[in-house]
Amino acid sequence: MDLTTTVSIDEENSVARVALDGALNTDTAPAFEQRLQDVVDKRFALTVLDMKDLDYISSAGLRVIFKAAKQTRSQGNKLAAANRKPHIDKVFEILKALPDMAVFANEQELDDYLDSMQRRALDE
Amino acid sequence: MGLDGEYRQLVSALMGKSIATRLIALLTLSAALIIGTGMLLDYRVSREEILQRLSEQAVVETEVVVRDMENWLNGIEATTRLMARILEQREYSRNGLKDMLRDVVANNDEIFGAAIALNPDLASGGRPFAPYYYSRDGQVHFTDLANRQARYTEQPWFTVPLERGEALWSEPYFDTGGGEVNMTTFSVPVYRVDSEGRRQIYGVVTADVTLDALHAVLQQLHLGASSYGLLFSREGMVMSTGSGRSIMQHYTDLHYKGLDLDSWRRIFQRALQGQTSTMDFPCPESEDRCTIRLGQLQTTGWPIGVSFRQQEVLSPLHTYTLKTLAISAVTLLLLALVVYLLTSRLTRPLQELTRATEQIARGNLDTPLPKAQGEDEVARLVESFSTMNRSLKGYIDDLAAATASRSRIEGELAAAREIQMSMLPGDGDILLTEPGFELWARVTPARTVGGDLYTLFRQGEQFYFAVGDVSDKGVPAALFMARAISLIQQLSLTMSSPERTMAELNNALERNNQNCMFVTLFLGVLNLRDGALRFASAGHTAPSLLRDGSVQVVAQDTGPALGLAADQDYPGNTLQLLPGDRLAVYTDGIDEAFSPEEEMFGTARFNAELLAQAQSPVAQAGAAVFDAVAEHAGTRAQSDDITLLLVQYAGGDEPMSSESFHLGSALTTRVQQWLQDVMRGWDLPSTLITELCLVAEEIASNTQKYAGLSAEDRLELMLILRDNALVLKARDRGVAFNPLSEGKRAPLGADIDAAEIGGLGVHLIVQLTDRQRYRRDGEYNILRVERDLPDQSGQQP
Numbered sequence: 001m002d003l004t005t006t007v008s009i010d011e012e013n014s015v016a017r018v019a020l021d022g023a024l025n026t027d028t029a030p031a032f033e034q035r036l037q038d039v040v041d042k043r044f045a046l047t048v049l050d051m052k053d054l055d056y057i058s059s060a061g062l063r064v065i066f067k068a069a070k071q072t073r074s075q076g077n078k079l080a081a082a083n084r085k086p087h088i089d090k091v092f093e094i095l096k097a098l099p100d101m102a103v104f105a106n107e108q109e110l111d112d113y114l115d116s117m118q119r120r121a122l123d124e
Numbered sequence: 125m126g127l128d129g130e131y132r133q134l135v136s137a138l139m140g141k142s143i144a145t146r147l148i149a150l151l152t153l154s155a156a157l158i159i160g161t162g163m164l165l166d167y168r169v170s171r172e173e174i175l176q177r178l179s180e181q182a183v184v185e186t187e188v189v190v191r192d193m194e195n196w197l198n199g200i201e202a203t204t205r206l207m208a209r210i211l212e213q214r215e216y217s218r219n220g221l222k223d224m225l226r227d228v229v230a231n232n233d234e235i236f237g238a239a240i241a242l243n244p245d246l247a248s249g250g251r252p253f254a255p256y257y258y259s260r261d262g263q264v265h266f267t268d269l270a271n272r273q274a275r276y277t278e279q280p281w282f283t284v285p286l287e288r289g290e291a292l293w294s295e296p297y298f299d300t301g302g303g304e305v306n307m308t309t310f311s312v313p314v315y316r317v318d319s320e321g322r323r324q325i326y327g328v329v330t331a332d333v334t335l336d337a338l339h340a341v342l343q344q345l346h347l348g349a350s351s352y353g354l355l356f357s358r359e360g361m362v363m364s365t366g367s368g369r370s371i372m373q374h375y376t377d378l379h380y381k382g383l384d385l386d387s388w389r390r391i392f393q394r395a396l397q398g399q400t401s402t403m404d405f406p407c408p409e410s411e412d413r414c415t416i417r418l419g420q421l422q423t424t425g426w427p428i429g430v431s432f433r434q435q436e437v438l439s440p441l442h443t444y445t446l447k448t449l450a451i452s453a454v455t456l457l458l459l460a461l462v463v464y465l466l467t468s469r470l471t472r473p474l475q476e477l478t479r480a481t482e483q484i485a486r487g488n489l490d491t492p493l494p495k496a497q498g499e500d501e502v503a504r505l506v507e508s509f510s511t512m513n514r515s516l517k518g519y520i521d522d523l524a525a526a527t528a529s530r531s532r533i534e535g536e537l538a539a540a541r542e543i544q545m546s547m548l549p550g551d552g553d554i555l556l557t558e559p560g561f562e563l564w565a566r567v568t569p570a571r572t573v574g575g576d577l578y579t580l581f582r583q584g585e586q587f588y589f590a591v592g593d594v595s596d597k598g599v600p601a602a603l604f605m606a607r608a609i610s611l612i613q614q615l616s617l618t619m620s621s622p623e624r625t626m627a628e629l630n631n632a633l634e635r636n637n638q639n640c641m642f643v644t645l646f647l648g649v650l651n652l653r654d655g656a657l658r659f660a661s662a663g664h665t666a667p668s669l670l671r672d673g674s675v676q677v678v679a680q681d682t683g684p685a686l687g688l689a690a691d692q693d694y695p696g697n698t699l700q701l702l703p704g705d706r707l708a709v710y711t712d713g714i715d716e717a718f719s720p721e722e723e724m725f726g727t728a729r730f731n732a733e734l735l736a737q738a739q740s741p742v743a744q745a746g747a748a749v750f751d752a753v754a755e756h757a758g759t760r761a762q763s764d765d766i767t768l769l770l771v772q773y774a775g776g777d778e779p780m781s782s783e784s785f786h787l788g789s790a791l792t793t794r795v796q797q798w799l800q801d802v803m804r805g806w807d808l809p810s811t812l813i814t815e816l817c818l819v820a821e822e823i824a825s826n827t828q829k830y831a832g833l834s835a836e837d838r839l840e841l842m843l844i845l846r847d848n849a850l851v852l853k854a855r856d857r858g859v860a861f862n863p864l865s866e867g868k869r870a871p872l873g874a875d876i877d878a879a880e881i882g883g884l885g886v887h888l889i890v891q892l893t894d895r896q897r898y899r900r901d902g903e904y905n906i907l908r909v910e911r912d913l914p915d916q917s918g919q920q921p
């Protein structure tokens with residue numbers, strides 16, 4: 001099973017959206033790690049991992065996400081996950097992974113969050 | 125603190141501490157009591173004697189002075205009376221009388237003055253005649269009393285003797301015009317008989333004595349520094365006392381503190397009656413008691429006495445008391461010193477011995493003991509301690525040697541146990557999963573090493589397994605067991621049937637078996653394809669079979685135990701296993717396990733336990749049997765080695781699949797592709813498929829990372845579908861590594877800052893399967909995980 005990664009950037013709000021499609025496993029993790037590293041290096045205020053089409057994740061994939069979470073945190077930025085499928089959620093739960101990572105259950109929650117960010121940016 | 129408390133403190137002070145202290149205290153106390161009692165008795169007796177002597181001395185002294193006084197007064201009286209006699213009988217001229225008078229005064233020191241007073245009526249010429257001589261400043265002076273204004277014929281010293289008609293002493297008086305001193309006068313009346321025979325008053329002859337002179341005589345009395353003599357006139361006038369202050373006063377006018385006039389009067393009256401009496405009274409000038417002894421002078425009738433302080437009289441007694449006390453104290457001190465020196469000398473070896481034994485008790489066995497001298501008890505005690513010390517050293521050395529030897533043997537035995545267990549597949553505890561069957565076996569020796577054995581190996585479709593029990597336990601059994609197990613493995617492969625193998629084994633073990641050791645053995649060969657079991661028994665306990673919810677003992681023909689006699693025949697047995705059958709082969713350590721009440725575990729209990737665990741996986745069922753046996757034995761130590769081997773037959777048609785993967789690129793993808801195909805073919809739920817794929821990926825990537833293998837090496841995976849579970853077995857030839865116990869596991873639940881990157885795989889393996897087991901089989905790592913299937917009713921487990 002392969003993994004397709006699509007990155008879309010909202011420069012205005014400094015938001016990167018990384019959509020995963022397929023399986024994030026030992027085989028696909030190295031390529032994804034490189035792809036995500038490029039995004040993290042650009043220091044967006046928020047990087048959202050959209051897992052709407054992610055069917056599978058293993059500890060190798062989680063390792064990449066952990067690493068990215070640490071890097072964004074040290075930059076003062078945020079890494080969030082959105083649209084986790086139930087069995088993906090279960091893996092996160094088993095490993096009690098990143099209890100403090102922002103998680104958006106669906107598009108609506110994510111959009112609301114982005115709107116609030118926008119408003120804040122305008123207020124300033 | 126009460127008296128009782130003080131007494132106990134005293135006793136503990138006496139009884140505590142060392143023997144020396146106690147001896148000194150007790151001996152000194154005893155001696156003090158004895159000496160003190162003796163001194164007290166001596167003092168009592170001596171005191172009586174001293175008092176007696178003092179009393180006598182006082183009486184004698186007083187008598188001497190009284191006698192002196194009497195003599196002295198007698199002399200004066202005699203002189204005066206002589207003059208009176210002369211005057212009575214002879215006629216002197218006036219000048220002759222004066223001469224005689226002057227001679228008397230000049231020659232008698234004790235006579236202060238003397239007078240001859242003639243009766244003017246009789247005197248020649250009718251003129252008064254009263255010459256008076258007295259001494260003053262060593263000179264004799266003359267005065268004529270007749271020239272005085274006061275007529276001497278009216279003076280008491282003249283009238284009273286004449287009235288009374290006898291010689292007498294006057295009351296003391298102050299003589300004015302003459303001596304100008306206090307004096308008393310002895311007057312003698314002189315009578316003459318005239319021619320008609322009538323007695324006529326001729327005159328009076330007097331002699332004066334000064335009170336000072338009396339005083340001087342009296343104060344010769346010595347009864348201590350404060351003692352003094354007392355002299356009173358008949359009327360009670362004081363004529364002499366110690367101080368001289370109260371002279372010429374009446375005794376009733378004296379004022380002393382605490383003076384008891386009634387007592388005074390009483391003794392005074394008694395003195396006038398000639399009785400001597402004694403009176404105590406407080407001393408005028410000190411706090412002491414004083415004593416007055418008052419008697420009467422016979423010559424003059426004057427009360428005479430002595431006053432003294434009891435303290436002073438008794439001073440020799442007090443001196444004696446002090447001396448006695450001082451001597452007692454010094455004696456006691458000397459005694460205590462002697463006792464101390466003697467006791468110290470006697471108990472010094474004991475004290476040294478005590479110190480030495482204290483050191484010895486702390487473990488310093490080389491502490492020197494004091495030198496024992498002589499043959500006394502202390503010397504013998506020291507000798508005994510010396511002997512004890514030597515023995516103790518000997519024992520300790522022996523003990524140390526024994527302990528060292530014992531721990532060496534224990535170390536060797538532990539090594540031997542490891543070697544012995546390594547001869548058993550799975551090191552004495554194994555769970556083997558093969559397509560169509562599963563096997564679990566365990567040995568627990570009663571001692572460090574034991575004589576029970578099991579072995580198993582597969583040759584194609586044939587699966588060989590054996591369970592044996594060597595006679596006896598411990599090292600000899602272990603050595604024989606080692607021999608047996610190698611022979612079993614060697615011979616099983618060359619022989620065509622278990623009974624042939626058994627006969628050969630018997631001959632091989634019988635050779636060079638001087639100790640007559642023997643082994644009972646169950647030897648079976650299972651055809652994995654059709655479940656046919658052929659087996660032979662050499663006197664071994666018959667196995668039990670669990671089938672269709674009941675347990676039966678398998679009937680068997682058996683030959684003799686191996687190793688006793690050569691060339692024996694062993695009958696062959698067969699048993700057809702059906703899918704779901706569970707065969708239990710065991711040693712008599714199980715059924716002959718005794719409870720503390722001497723009750724055997726027995727075959728029935730064993731079969732019941734097998735039945736109770738019918739639904740459990742073999743490993744769980746086997747462990748439950750071991751627990752039941754241990755619980756039955758309770759506090760009793762395990763008496764025999766225990767071995768149990770369980771074979772679970774599933775049938776040759778159990779769904780299974782296996783595949784071998786090289787460790788090159790895209791391992792996960794290849795593994796998951798295979799797994800998904802197999803599991804979809806078995807119609808398993810997709811969730812289960814995804815999760816088992818995840819487990820497989822974690823196992824495979826672990827092997828890839830940690831097994832130390834190259835990309836060409838292979839990972840073998842086997843998937844078996846049981847009635848109620850899915851079993852995944854992974855086998856590789858990598859370095860021995862148990863991911864369940866040695867694999868890195870990151871702590872879970874950490875936030876982003878603290879989270880570790882990696883170490884999550886093992887968590888997923890453990891969480892997503894129900895049972896995990898690792899074993900090293902030769903040069904293979906075998907990891908077996910099992911996932912229960914969802915219940916047939918559709919409920920999740």
